[in-house]
Amino acid sequence: MGGYNIFKEAIIREFWAKEPTSKYRPLLLKKLYPYLSQMGNSNDMALRMFFGYKLTETTSPVYSHLLRWHNTARIKNFFSTNIKNEIKDYNPVEEYSEKVEDTLRGVDLLSRAQWIEANVFTMSYLLPSQGERMAAANSVEGRFPFLDHRVIEMCMRLRPEFRMNGLKEKYLLKEMAENIVPKEITARQKQPYRAPIATSFSVENRPDYIKEMLSKEKIISMGYFEYEKVKMLLEKMKMKHQITEIDNMALTAILSTQILHSCFVEKSIPVLRDSELIKLDNIVFDKNYKYA
Structure with a gap:
């Protein structure tokens, strides 16, 4: 339903790209990422420098993620000389773009962005690394209705403006919940959970x-x-x-x-010390329970 700021960012960048020299269009980006203090203090020039990467390449199937991947790629500066030499001729963004080009041809920007986020980030990282493995390690088994594939398929069939109306994310869902969920909740800025x-x-x-x-x-x-x-x-x-x-x-x-x-x-993998082992020295059961 367009909940992540990366979707709003893509929509604003596409809008800005229609008039790249505009002084006002990039200022819309200040509405995003309220948890980053530097965003509120950014002027037109700072926003242009940071968010202007490949601004006008709106026909790219991965347009929504070009900026994010470009910024993240700065991590490669930490690689050793040998690793840098090994990957110097490899362009993963170009490779992925060619791979999904046919799949995403003719698809609107929001749907393209959500498809990429679901396939690259959600299924490959967010759910397994930050969800399933973390839950399993602590013996938690979750049931999440919003991850039902039928719910996802229905949402993706909705027109883009029902998912994101202007810059209002989860638009249809919030309209449906207007008399159930307090305004303070539906109108608040998105705040990610962040580990220190x-x-x-x-x-x-x-x-x-x-x-x-x-x-x-x-x-x-x-x-x-x-x-x-x-x-x-x-x-x-x-x-x-x-x-x-x-x-x-x-x-x-x-x-x-x-x-x-x-x-x-x-x-x-080191051998666990005795002090690190969990001792199950108290087994609790119901003596009155009649097993089948």
């Missing part, structure tokens, strides 16, 4: 495995990243000086890659 990445991984009392995975010895021996750049990133986070979303993404990517290599390439 920098403070969790860069503090002095961080877990030993983090210190080990980000150590000079491990960074160099595994060979994926340039140690000096990783070191500078960690120092920046310790100082808590203008930490950006790219910084947080970079730290997460670096640490995750190091751990994956350690577990599945080096196969160095």
Whole structure:
């Protein structure tokens, strides 16, 4: 139903692209990402520099995600020289664009953006990594009606303006719930749940495995990243000086890659200490329950 800001961002950028020199159209972007303090203070020039990447390529099947992928690609600066040389001629955005071109030909911008988000982000990352595995690790089994494929299929059959009316996301759903859900809820800005990445991984009392995975010895021996750049990133986070979303993404990517290599390439999964084991010393059952 168009709940993510990336959908509004794509719609505003397409609107702006019709008059690229406009001083006012890019200002609509200030309505997005209220949880980022720098957005409210951005002027026309700053917005133009940040959001203007490939602005007029509106016919691209992946137009909605071009800016996001471009910004995220800055993480590649942390790669080691060997890795950079290996991937220098590879363009994943171009490859993916060609792959989905026929599928998305003639589809409206919002539907294209939602299709890409569902296939690339939701199914490949959000649900398994932040949902299913996290729930399973804590013995939680969820039932989510809004993930029923029939609900998704029905929503995607709705006209775009019923999903996103202007910049009003979940439009039809909110209209239906007008007399049920308080206005304070339906009118509030979207606020993502965000883990404190920098403070969790860069503090002095961080877990030993983090210190080990980000150590000079491990960074160099595994060979994926340039140690000096990783070191500078960690120092920046310790100082808590203008930490950006790219910084947080970079730290997460670096640490995750190091751990994956350690577990599945080096196969160095440590043996749990007795103090880390969960002892099930109290079994509770109903003596009066009659089993079938």
